[in-house]
Amino acid sequence: MLKTLKKPLAAALLGGSLLAAASAQAATITVAIAANFTKAAEEIGAAWEAKSGHDVRFSFGPSGKLLAQIQNGAPFDAYFSADTDRPELLVEAGDARDFFVYARGQLALFSLDLPVDERAEAILADGDFRYLAAANPKAAPYGLAAQQVLEKRGLYQRYRDAGKIATGESITQTFQFVTTGNAQLGFVALSQLRDPESPVAGKGHTWMPPAEDYDPIEQGAVALTRSEHPEVVDDFLTFVRGDAGAAIIAKYGYDTP
Known part of the structure; x- marks a missing residue:
């Protein structure tokens, strides 16, 4: 009897340990997002979650207000601004890394x-x-x-x-x-x-006002150095910069780099 139970028991234990490991590896990141990028971010987030097995939460608002929250210690993992100046300030202060332009607004x-x-x-x-x-x-x-x-x-x-x-x-x-x-x-x-x-x-x-009538609205993103899940953040940012992310960004009326 004992012999017949060993294999199913071992399989159950192995399955349980794999499930626990997968659960332990899954992470949730929080990303501060400029309000204009709301719908594109939500679609990108859903696509990335399905691909990666991780979760992403968004905090939407004016770029300046989000920056102030970050400077005051808000626990964000990444920051998507509607400009490039604000994320570059965070890089210069040592609070962020890996700056890139993710979209050009119109x-x-x-x-x-x-x-x-x-x-x-x-x-x-x-x-x-x-x-x-x-x-x-x-x-x-x-x-x-x-x-x-x-x-x-x-x-x-x-x-x-x-x-x-x-x-x-x-x-x-x-x-x-x-x-x-x-x-x-x-x-x-x-x-x-x-x-x-x-x-x-x-x-x-x-x-559509002529593009030359206003400064280009280049939108920059950074990973925040305070993040406890830097590898997960990097995976999310890589997805945004990839073909799938670019297709969603273009769908919502942005030019992509």
Whole structure:
């Protein structure tokens, strides 16, 4: 009897030990992500989890606010900013490593009702609207890009003095201002309009400002040196830079390096 039990028992013990080992090796990392990259990050995260067996959690917000959290000790493993200056600051301070540009964002002017696709320049010049939404230029690179587009046309100071600019804390809040109709038009990320689950998918009017009217929105990422799972972080960043990650990034309206 004992002989007949040894093999199944050994197999059960081996299976249990392998399961325990696999469980022990699985890790969860937390990544700070610029708000404009929300949908792309979520799709990338799901694809990477399925491939790697690890888990990733995201904390979305304005790049400047996320940087402040990191500098104040927030337990993030990696940081995806909407610019390159902030992650490079972390590298210079010794708090991050392996900087790379993961995407180049594109600014879009969107309105549910105003035909900005046909008359953007005239609509901006006339100012016949109550509010124009834009992200905070000090916290969000898309907000700075919007400011630059308006300044090139001599409109930024005029609209700011007139109280016509509805400033969002992040590009996500800015998008909400426009999609809810609280602002008649606004500068958003093209990626937000490419989201198939967007409340305005297939609706409204869009104008793409000339790329030369604003500084390139190069978005940089880094691994944070405080991470307790550096190998897992490296695997995630490698996935982002690979063909599968690049395809998802392009799908959401970004240029890829």
